[in-house]
Amino acid sequence: MSNYTPMIQQYLSIKAEYEDAFLFFRLGDFYELFFEDAKRASEVLELTLTGRDGGAKERIPMCGVPHHAADVYIGRLIEKGHKVALCEQVEDPSQAKGVVKREVVRVITPGTVMEEKMLAEKENNFLAAVTKREDHYAIATADLSTGEFYLTERSGSTMAVIDELAAFSPKEVLVPSPLGENESFVKEVQDRLGSILTSLQTEGLPSAAEMAAALDQQFPGCEEAYASPVLLEVAGLLHTYLQQTQKRAMAHMNRLERYDAGQYMILDTAARQNLELTTTLREGQKKGSLLWLLDQTATAMGSRLLKKWLDKPLLDQKRIEDRQGAIQAFVEDLLALEEIRDGLRGVYDLERLCARIAYGSANGRDLHALRKSLEAVPALKEKLAMTASPFLSQLAFGMDGCDDIVEQISSSIVEEPPLSIKEGSMIQEGYDHSLDELRTIQQEGRSWISQLEQRERQATGVRSLKVGFNKIFGYYIEVTRANLKLIPEDRYQRKQTLANAERFVTPELKERERQILTAEEKSVEMEYRLFVEVRESIAKEIARIQRLAEQVAQVDVLHSLAVVADRYHYVRPRIQSDDTLFIEGGRHPVVEAAVGERFISNDLLLDQKHRQVLLITGPNMAGKSTYMRQSALITLMAQMGSFVPVKQAVIGIVDRIFTRIGAADDLVGGRSTFMVEMDETRQALGQATSRSLILLDEVGRGTSTYDGMALAQAIVEYIHDHVGAKTLFSTHYHELTALAGDLDRVVNVNARCVEKDGEVVFLHKIEEGGADRSYGIHVAQLAGLPREVIQRAQEILHGLESTTRDEEMGLPTSHQLNLFQYEAAVTKEDSYSEGERKAMTSLRDWDVMNHTPLESLQFLQELQRSLKG
Ligand SMILES: Nc1ncnc2c1ncn2[C@@H]1O[C@H](COP(=O)(O)OP(=O)(O)O)[C@@H](O)[C@H]1O
Ligand SMILES: [Mg+2]
Incomplete structure (x- = not known):
């Protein structure tokens, strides 16, 4: 070295x-x-x-x-x-x-970006920190670009922590050394969240007391929020990291909000993904998600808040109804809605403007944008106050128009300030006396110079005499060679000789020039200083602007939900605190938006006494998954306070939504293993309460028929007997419909299909009772398998069905193909050879939907070959 x-x-x-x-x-x-x-x-x-x-x-x-x-x-x-x-x-x-x-x-760092160009306008840029003491985790999340800072705690498994973090999609997660060296934790965070992980050595960090003092200074009056050691630790860690990386004041970060798990509906990562709340399963894009459908916001702040509402549906009836009331007022007065939309459009991203002001990176255009935004507020306030919603008028009443800030900006900053704050031309005339003086000097100097040309032409009689300026020599007087003789010897000082002209200066010209340049330099400096003064004085008022930003964002989200409700004819659901889920004419919001009138609406009734578990049978493609998802989405939207795609609905508040999708349906890259499916099911069973809503879509499908069916049955029984949660359970094991006979609160419904001219027509209508049979062969037909194959398969199936019917007494009234009975039948039946029995079994177990037509064809060919012997 x-x-x-x-x-x-x-x-x-x-x-x-x-x-x-x-x-x-x-x-x-x-x-x-x-x-x-x-x-x-x-x-x-x-x-x-x-x-x-x-x-x-x-x-x-x-x-x-x-x-x-x-x-x-x-x-x-x-x-x-x-x-x-x-x-x-x-x-x-x-x-x-x-x-x-x-x-x-x-x-x-990825979690501390402030530059406008590096931030997604409609998304938060969260940085998170996690600490652990025994089985207790604390989580802090902050967005430096908006000033938000949240704290919460979780006990139990790592998954609960990751689920909570996932709601924020943090760009970066901080973990202190012991946890940061826990490989499985680190791996889970990286795999599931895709965020970068920064592990911090605890040794170098400030003491608890120092952290508490720093937090107290950053978030005055918020001590309550970090009263426990683990919360203090995590908040201190995040704050320390922000300080160490930013090395400047962060006045816009002044509120610290703590929330508890029990305050909102809990949605884990699987539920968020399966319900496609913010991204689609297949492409992982916003387009096609519920957020995409609901987002008609007019501001970036609104867009970010909407995502939060979606991630954290409410449990409090009053708060839900407040939001509903606001949406209703808008829907019933579309003219006002339109005007409010126009008003909102005039508001820039106040949160990020505040952040840049406090951070010292705001320029003249930012202050101008702030002023324009604030100027849009009074009209907005007035319109809101006139709506029929007490919630909105209250909100309007609480809005601080920040007139003093508007006044301050309009008196100091010009209408069209430049991007740079180091080149002048941004401070308004009349704002500062000394600046005006400096500007006068420049103006006078310039006008003296511009008149110089005229004066010298007259004095010398040289009509082509010019006054010019260049960067090297400054101002000069130019006389062509032909006219030089007309200039008295000592009138000018020679400065530069060109091919056919001579350039001169005079002491007075140089003096004027010096005055102009110094005044210019001084005024640029002064403008910068004045600008920073204005910015700093506004920075002191930031908390007020931030409160206003929050209110505007709320109005924007409510306005957006009203626009959607009006566009798609949603209605206001009744919210109750009991166990009912009743939906009449429910639709899947996103599918409906794509197919329009062709969407078939469906009803749902779930409660804890009589209809706790709905067992949904029906062939593939019949609409089971869609029905389940729409039921969950309607519940979730209702608890966000939104109107819902139904004819009418009564929603008893749900504390959690679980969704588990059978392995073969799990499209999220690389995780389609049976193990994951079972692990997630275990969690649902372990964590669900009687107030939860569980969707289990073809769970057990990822394993062999017997295992799968046995598991599915055991799961339904367990939920019925021990969990008590309202459950939608779809299955292609028709045999399970028999469960409804044994378990009081299990009810069969099926996605109805009819056969027409030898083909299945999916009606997408959910009706009471179990499905007739699987129609798998018809789906194969739809998928384009050769006619011969289909016919042969129909023959075989027909043979199987009549056998069971002949052999078995006491068949269910529906013509379902009961596998247990069928198995019993074939083992008893001597007229089939061993080979034929094998062939039938493998035909029965062949999962048509999860093979390509070619694979199915090859399979059938193989089967045929084995039967021909
Ligand atoms: N109620 C409905 N109205 C119109 N189309 C529907 C309806 N339900 C489902 N579909 C369409 O039918 C197809 C299969 O639906 P899906 O729910 O995946 O069936 P399943 O889960 O029974 O296999 C999807 O393309 C879906 O868009
Ligand atoms: Mg399905």
């Missing part, structure tokens, strides 16, 4: 403190990267790797980016999950003795 030049030594000592980040080392107009950083960055960013002599034998690998374009490169590194430490020159190089002093001024 000692061989290195002093600058490289400085680099190395700084780099040692930021090992996990790319160190952007400021050298004049460039940020340079050295050593390993340079090698890796040159690959990731496709930069040319060069070298630099650093005093040692070998040249040091180096690459760099111009400082004005650094944002783009930093953005790319962050997007790929890396961190960047920005190291600036913190003294004037011309004043420096020896190496210029440098310091890291900020560390940018």
Whole structure:
């Protein structure tokens, strides 16, 4: 090391403190990267790797980016999950003795991005922290770009923590050392959340008392929220990390909100994914999700809040009804809704504007946008106050128009400020006396100069005489060579000789020029100072603007839900605190939006006394999954406060929704194993209460028929006898319909199909009673299997059915194919050979829906071959 030049030594000592980040080392107009950083960055960013002599034998690998374009490169590194430490020159190089002093001024990480360009407008950018004491976890989440900070606790399994984290989709998760070294935890977080993990060594962290003091300063009056040691630890950890990376005041982060698990409906990751709340299962895109359908918000704040409402449906009847009342008022007065929409459109992203103001990165345009947004508030307030909803008028009443801030901005900032705050032209005339004086000097100087041309032309008689300006010589008087003789010898001082002209100056011209330039320089400086003053004084009022932002966001979400309710003819469900779930004419909101009138509505009745478990049978493609999902979505939307796609509905508040989808339906990449399915089912059974809603869609399908059927039956029995949760259980094991006879609160329904001209028609209508039979062969037909195969399969099936019917006494009245009975029949039946029996069994077990037509064809060919002997 000692061989290195002093600058490289400085680099190395700084780099040692930021090992996990790319160190952007400021050298004049460039940020340079050295050593390993340079090698890796040159690959990731496709930069040319060069070298630099650093005093040692070998040249040091180096690459760099111009400082004005650094944002783009930093953005790319962050997007790929890396961190960047920005190291600036913190003294004037011309004043420096020896190496210029440098310091890291900020560390940018995926969870602490502030740059507008690197943030998704409609999404939060959360950073989370998790700590653990015994079996107790604490979770803190913060969004630096909006100033939100939340705290909560969870006990029990890692899954509960991950589920909670998943609701925030954090970009980065902090874990202190003992937990951070727990490999299975780390792996789960990475696999399930896809966020980057930052593990922190606890040794270097401030003490509990220091953390408490820092939190107290950041969040005045919020001590209650972090009263327990584990909460203090996690909040302190997150806050410390923010401070250490940002190295500046974060005045916009001033509210700390603690919530408890019992405050909202719990949705685990599986439920969120299966119900396609924010992304679709297949493509993982927002388009096609419930959020996409419901999001008619006019502002980015509204969009972000809507997602929160979706992630955290309410349990409190009053709060749900408040929201319903607001939506109703809008739906019943569409004109007002339209006007409010227009009003909302005029409001920019107040949350992020506040953050940038507090952070010191807001420019003139941001302040102007703030002013425009605030100016839109009074009209909005007035409209809201006139609606029929007491909730909305209350909200309107509480809105602070922030007139003083509007006044402050409009008196100080011009109408069209430039992007840069270092080039002037942003402070309003009349705002500051000294600035006005400086501007007058410039104006007078310029007009003196512009009149100079006229005066000199007259005085000298040279009509072509010009006054000009260039960057090197400043102002000059230009006379063509032909006219030089007309200029008296000592009138001007010669400055520059051109091919056919001569340029001159006069002492007075130079003096004026000097005055203009100094005034210009001074006023640019002064404008910057005045701007920062205005920004800082607004920063003091940020809490008020933030409160307003929250209110506007709420109005926006309610407005969005009203727009959707009106567009798709949703109605207001009745909310109750009992165990009823009653839906008449329910539709799947997203499927309906795609197919329109063709969507067939369905009813649902669930309660704890008579209809606790609905066993839904019907062939593949009949609409079972859609029916189950729509029932859950309607419940969830109702508890968000939204109107729902039904003719009418009564929703008894549900505390959790579980969904488990049979392995073959689980489309989420790579996780379609039976083990996962069983693990999730276990959790549902373990955690559900009698107030929960469970959807089990073809659970048991991922294993062989017998296992699957046995498991399915055992699960239904367990839920019936021990859990008590309202349950929708779909199955293709028709044999299970017999359970309804044994278990009081299990009821059969089926997705009805009819046969028409030898083909199945799916009616998508759910009706009482078990399904007739599987229709699997018809689905094969639909899938395009050759006619011969279908006919032969029908013959075989027909043979099987008549055998069972002949052989068995006391058959169920429906013509379902009972596998147990069938098995019994074939073992008794001597007229079948061993080979034929085998063939029939494998035909029965062949899962047509989960094979390609070609596979099925090959299977049948094989079967035929074995029967022909
Ligand atoms: N009520 C309905 N009205 C119109 N189309 C429906 C309805 N229910 C389901 N579908 C359509 O039928 C197809 C199969 O539905 P799905 O629920 O997956 O059936 P299953 O789970 O019984 O195999 C889907 O393409 C779906 O869009
Ligand atoms: Mg299905």
